[in-house]
Every structure is written in C-alpha cells, then in structure tokens.
Amino acid sequence: MGKKYLLSSFLVMLHLTGCTIVPGMHMEQFSKQSSIEMPVEENNATTLKKLNIQTITAQTIIDLEKNFNNRSLGADNVVNHYFDYRIGSKAVKGVPEPEERNQYLVGPRDILVITVWEHPELTIPAGEFRSADSSGNVVGEDGTIFYPYVGIVKAAGRTVEDIRAELTHKLSKYIEQVQLDVRVTSYRSQRVYVVGEVKQPGILLVKDIPLTVLEAINGAGGLNTEADLRNITLTRDGDTYSINLLSLYEGGDIRQNVILKHGDVLNVPDNSLNKIFVLGDIASAGSSGISSPGGARSIVMNKGRMTLTEAISDAGGISQATSDPARIFVFRSGIKKPEIYHLNAKSPDAFLLADRFPLQPRDVIYIDRAEGVRWNQIIAEIQPTLLMLNLFNSAAKVTTSFGQ
Numbered sequence: 001m002g003k004k005y006l007l008s009s010f011l012v013m014l015h016l017t018g019c020t021i022v023p024g025m026h027m028e029q030f031s032k033q034s035s036i037e038m039p040v041e042e043n044n045a046t047t048l049k050k051l052n053i054q055t056i057t058a059q060t061i062i063d064l065e066k067n068f069n070n071r072s073l074g075a076d077n078v079v080n081h082y083f084d085y086r087i088g089s090k091a092v093k094g095v096p097e098p099e100e101r102n103q104y105l106v107g108p109r110d111i112l113v114i115t116v117w118e119h120p121e122l123t124i125p126a127g128e129f130r131s132a133d134s135s136g137n138v139v140g141e142d143g144t145i146f147y148p149y150v151g152i153v154k155a156a157g158r159t160v161e162d163i164r165a166e167l168t169h170k171l172s173k174y175i176e177q178v179q180l181d182v183r184v185t186s187y188r189s190q191r192v193y194v195v196g197e198v199k200q201p202g203i204l205l206v207k208d209i210p211l212t213v214l215e216a217i218n219g220a221g222g223l224n225t226e227a228d229l230r231n232i233t234l235t236r237d238g239d240t241y242s243i244n245l246l247s248l249y250e251g252g253d254i255r256q257n258v259i260l261k262h263g264d265v266l267n268v269p270d271n272s273l274n275k276i277f278v279l280g281d282i283a284s285a286g287s288s289g290i291s292s293p294g295g296a297r298s299i300v301m302n303k304g305r306m307t308l309t310e311a312i313s314d315a316g317g318i319s320q321a322t323s324d325p326a327r328i329f330v331f332r333s334g335i336k337k338p339e340i341y342h343l344n345a346k347s348p349d350a351f352l353l354a355d356r357f358p359l360q361p362r363d364v365i366y367i368d369r370a371e372g373v374r375w376n377q378i379i380a381e382i383q384p385t386l387l388m389l390n391l392f393n394s395a396a397k398v399t400t401s402f403g404q
Contacts, residue, residue: 034340041336053329056308056343061356070358078334078360079274079304080230080244092241095258096234103159104208107189107262108143111136112155114167117179122148136185149174160184184208192260194220196268197227211260213243217268228271230304234258235265246303274301276359278315280367281323301361308343309355311365318345318367325350327368332360 034051041047054060069076106112113136116122137145143156150170155163164182171178190206199221204211213232217223232243241258248256260266278297297315299306308330312318318325326346332339343354359365 038333038338040338046336051338051340053340053342056330056341056353056357058353060341061353064358065356075247077304079301080242092239094241095243095255096236096239096241098255099259099261103161104184104187104206105157105159106139106155106163106184108139108141108156109188110139110155110184111186111188112139112145112160112163113137113183113185114147115181116171116175119175139189156189190262192216192262193265194268195265196232197224197270198222198268199224206260206262212257213245213260213266214248214257216260216266217245223268226270228269228274228304231269233267233269234260235267236261236263271300274304274361275299276301276306276311276361276363276365278311278365278367280365281319281369282312282315282367283317283319301359304361306359307355308357308359308365309351311359311363312354312367315365322369324368324370329366329368330357330359331364331366333362333364334360 032053034053037048037050039046040049040051064070068074069078071077074080114123137147139145139155143154144152145155146152147167150167153163153166160182164180167182168178168180171180184207187205187207192204192206192211193202194204194216195201198217201220204216204219211219213234223229229245229249230247232245234241234243243256243258244253245256247253276299278299282295282297295316299311299314308328312328318328325348326344328343328345330341330343332341341357343357344350345354
C-alpha cells in the first residue's frame with residue numbers, strides 16, 4: 001500500500017509540476033510566436049507585439065540575398081549602424097562634403113625660412129651656424145612676422161607664394177632684382193587628433209601635403225586587431241561623421257578617404273558591438289580540454305560578416321549528446337525591427353542553408369536541449385525527493401511496528 005501511494009504521489013506531482021521543474025531554458029514545442037512582446041516600429045509608431053518565428057528555408061535565403069544591404073558592403077547594412085546602438089549618439093551617417101585640395105595656409109607658431117640670394121645679412125641674420133628652426137621667422141599668435149626693411153607682414157592664412165610676392169615687392173625698393181624664396185621649415189599651427197584603436201594614438205601635424213584618413217591612421221602606427229573598420233568617426237566643427245574604411249579597402253570607395261583639416265578628431269572604435277552570442281547546448285571544451293555540453297560563447301564578427309554555420313562552428317559546434325539540432329533559433333533584437341528565425345538541422349545538410357544565412361551584430365543563437373535529456377533532468381531533480389519520501393515511509397512503518 002505504501003509503495004503504491006508513493007508511486008501515485010510521484011506521478012501526480014510530476015504531472016502538475018513537470019513543466020516548471022525542468023532546469024535551464026527551452027523553447028515551447030511547436031511554438032509559432034515568441035512568449036514575450038517586443039517593441040516594433042510600424043507606420044512610424046512603436047507598438048508592442050509578439051514576434052512570429054520564421055523558419056529558415058531556401059526561400060528565406062533568396063529573400064535575404066535580394067536585399068543588398070544584407071551583404072557585407074551594403075551601404076545600409078546593420079553592421080554600419082554603430083551609432084544606432086549608442087543611446088544619445090548624434091553621428092551623421094556618411095562622410096563630410098569633399099573639399100578642394102588647397103595649398104597649405106601658414107598659421108600661428110609656424111616657422112618660415114626666408115632666403116634672399118646674395119644678401120646673407122637678410123637670410124641668416126642670427127648667424128650661419130644656427131639651425132633653420134632657431135633662426136627662422138616664427139609666425140606670432142597675431143599671425144604676423146617682422147622682416148628687415150619691410151616691417152610687419154601678415155602671414156597667417158596666406159600661402160608661401162603670397163608672402164613671397166609681398167616681400168619681393170617691398171624689398172625691391174632697396175635691392176635691385178630681388179631673388180627671394182619663402183618656405184615653411186616647421187609646421188606647428190595645424191594638428192589632427194587620432195584616438196581609439198590605433199597603435200600610437202596622439203597628435204599629427206598637418207603639412208603642405210594633404211593629410212587623409214589613411215595617412216593619419218598609418219601615421220598613428222596602424223590599426224589594432226580590435227578596431228572596427230566600418231565605424232571610424234570623424235568629428236569636425238561640432239559634427240560627427242561615420243567613415244567606413246572597409247568600403248574603401250574592399251569596395252574601392254575613395255570618398256571614405258577624407259582629407260583632414262585642422263582640429264579634426266579621428267576616433268577608431270573597438271569592435272565590441274560586432275559580437276554574436278551562442279547559447280545552449282554547444283560542445284564547448286573546458287580548461288581540461290574535455291568536451292562538455294552546455295555553455296555560452298561570444299564571437300566577434302570578422303570585418304562585420306559571419307554566417308550562422310560559422311558562428312556555431314566557432315562556438316565549438318553542437319553537442320551531439322544533449323542538443324536538439326531540430327531546434328536552433330536566432331534571436332535578433334535589431335534596430336526597430338526584432339525578428340526570430342528557426343533552423344531545423346536534424347539533417348546535417350541544413351547547414352548549407354545556415355552557411356548562407358547572414359548574421360547581424362548582437363544576434364543570439366540558441367541551441368535547444370533534446371526532450372529526452374530534459375526528461376532525464378526531471379528524474380534527476382526528483383530522485384532525491386523520492387528517496388526522502390521512501391525514507392519517511394520506512395520510518396513510519398518501523399514506528400507503527402513498535403507501537404503494536
């Protein structure tokens with residue numbers, strides 16, 4: 001009687017609580033929609049709704065590939081929307097309007113060397129053994145220089161040709177057939193700041209040769225391995241622009257190689273926002289090197305591109321012992337358009353589809369656990385309770401025997 005009662009109690013308890021005592025996470029079987037609501041933008045308004053679960057089929061791949069923005073170099077690929085993930089960001093999408101390659105304009109603190117042939121007293125008045133930096137004409141903070149017989153000359157904001165022409169004209173009153181040259185020997189007035197994921201962040205001086213984005217990055221020692229090539233930012237005159245170097249490297253878009261000017265700040269961000277998360281029953285290897293089911297992996301998308309097959313492979317693959325390959329899900333929070341995709345990989349050839357399924361930053365891949373494994377987990381969780389009930393039942397019998 002006691003054993004029958006114990007078994008009946010176990011079955012009733014299992015029936016009532018079986019859905020709630022399963023350890024870990026799992027998706028409801030045959031579910032067509034998400035169990036939670038998400039904010040979705042429709043018709044320029046944000047609404048809360050449950051998401052439909054879309055099955056990854058050949059038609060799904062065809063539909064995705066029709067939209068070029070799902071490709072790596074798509075101008076509106078979500079990988080290029082770095083700032084949409086940054087709350088409060090006001091970055092302008094795209095590069096600033098191109099400017100003409102004008103000649104260098106002299107500025108305050110620049111040092112000029114003025115040479116007058118056959119007149120060393122004008123060329124090196126401080127002595128022939130002085131360096132050009134120490135004996136040159138320093139442009140003052142007011143933008144002027146002083147030169148013998150000429151007086152005060154406005155230099156800032158002018159080219160060396162303009163300065164040469166004025167000096168030649170004014171010296172011609174005292175010297176016949178003036179032969180004069182002006183050049184900048186030390187560029188100190190204009191600077192660009194390069195920060196972020198470069199090997200030598202710091203200040204670069206703008207010289208007579210125009211300084212472009214590529215030259216500035218090379219001047220800073222090149223990029224670190226953690227750099228995000230797609231979302232380099234340029235701050236100029238209070239506005240921030242987004243520069244996609246990958247489009248320049250692989251797509252030949254020379255518009256991205258912007259000419260920099262005084263005061264520009266070039267920031268190379270890291271690739272922390274270009275991660276994919278793989279959760280569930282993956283075949284991960286611990287520190288002992290022995291494969292053990294379960295775990296989580298975060299994977300950085302290389303150059304902003306990765307497929308579903310690549311992500312699962314980089315995470316260690318699917319656990320053959322505990323996973324349910326027919327229940328692989330991709331949860332995409334997206335920007336104003338969250339989505340859920342389902343891959344049935346019970347047959348391994350489904351990974352042909354997965355290898356053409358493009359992932360996006362912050363995607364979450366979840367590999368569900370097999371139903372049989374979850375049942376075993378239920379038994380493992382309840383077994384201690386059954387042993388305890390059996391112990392109490394035996395103790396009760398002993399007590400009853402002593403009472404008789």
